[in-house]
Amino acid sequence: MKQRPILSVEDVHHSFGKFAALSGVSLQVPEGRLTALIGPNGAGKTTFYNVVSGRYRPSRGKVRFLGRDVTGLPPHRLCALGLARSFQITNIFERLTVLENVQVPLVVKNRGTFCFWRRLHRDGALEKAALEVLAMVGLEDKARWGVHELPYGDKRLVEMAIVLAGRPQMVLLDEPTAGMNPEETDHMIRLIKSLAETSGTTFFITEHDMKVVFSVADYIYVLHQGRLLAEGTPEEIRADRRVREAYLGGTSEP
Numbered sequence: 001m002k003q004r005p006i007l008s009v010e011d012v013h014h015s016f017g018k019f020a021a022l023s024g025v026s027l028q029v030p031e032g033r034l035t036a037l038i039g040p041n042g043a044g045k046t047t048f049y050n051v052v053s054g055r056y057r058p059s060r061g062k063v064r065f066l067g068r069d070v071t072g073l074p075p076h077r078l079c080a081l082g083l084a085r086s087f088q089i090t091n092i093f094e095r096l097t098v099l100e101n102v103q104v105p106l107v108v109k110n111r112g113t114f115c116f117w118r119r120l121h122r123d124g125a126l127e128k129a130a131l132e133v134l135a136m137v138g139l140e141d142k143a144r145w146g147v148h149e150l151p152y153g154d155k156r157l158v159e160m161a162i163v164l165a166g167r168p169q170m171v172l173l174d175e176p177t178a179g180m181n182p183e184e185t186d187h188m189i190r191l192i193k194s195l196a197e198t199s200g201t202t203f204f205i206t207e208h209d210m211k212v213v214f215s216v217a218d219y220i221y222v223l224h225q226g227r228l229l230a231e232g233t234p235e236e237i238r239a240d241r242r243v244r245e246a247y248l249g250g251t252s253e254p
């Protein structure tokens with residue numbers, strides 16, 4: 001990979017008791033590219049995300065973000081540095097409107113500057129900023145809806161808007177299309193692609209749905225039994241015999 005890595009993971013190990021869930025995983029995520037991490041059930045993807053996003057401190061190894069050693073920093077510190085993780089929709093405020101949900105992180109991001117916050121309210125800048133973020137995910141027309149009125153796919157878009165409101169440099173997207181119907185999935189695929197191209201944010205996704213992975217990712221890493229099994233472009237991964245074997249005993253594509 002030629003581009004500057006925004007995220008670099010070096011020889012990461014993580015164990016639960018005697019069970020090694022990650023064994024010597026190293027990878028790099030280049031700035032501005034859409035990178036995916038895939039692997040069969042139990043491969044270690046969630047554990048890896050928890051290490052990178054600061055929920056777990058690895059038993060060994062380093063995580064560097066923008067060249068800085070961030071190993072073991074808690075999620076809120078990483079978020080402040082520009083590394084955000086998509087939250088599950090359980091973290092959305094159902095009783096607030098879509099607009100208010102996006103205003104919350106904008107206020108949090110600007111906390112400590114009370115005068116700024118007051119000014120935001122006074123001149124409508126807070127609402128304008130939130131509407132801009134909602135336009136990025138195509139939800140501006142539903143800004144005044146209560147979140148509880150939204151279909152599931154739109155709630156996931158609110159989740160995305162909340163993450164984007166913090167203007168992160170990099171977003172870890174954990175199963176962005178999980179639970180979506182085909183139409184919602186297609187919309188989310190188009191959105192992720194367009195955000196990756198236009199927002200200046202680097203996306204790193206895990207996803208079970210191979211249609212999603214192969215249509216959005218520029219580069220793919222494959223985990224298997226806690227180790228990196230393969231890496232490459234979607235075409236290379238699709239053609240990789242080891243990857244086929246890891247998924248379905250070699251009889252089918254991942």
Ligand SMILES: Nc1ncnc2c1ncn2[C@@H]1O[C@H](COP(=O)(O)OP(=O)(O)OP(=O)(O)O)[C@@H](O)[C@H]1O
Pocket residue numbers: 016019021039040041042043044045046047048
């Ligand atoms: N808190 C935990 N305590 C003990 N073992 C765990 C814990 N979390 C995960 N594991 C084990 O670590 C291994 C990797 O799990 P992980 O959830 O990271 O895999 P995954 O690739 O995300 O799987 P899936 O695709 O099924 O979500 C599995 O064998 C799992 O049972």
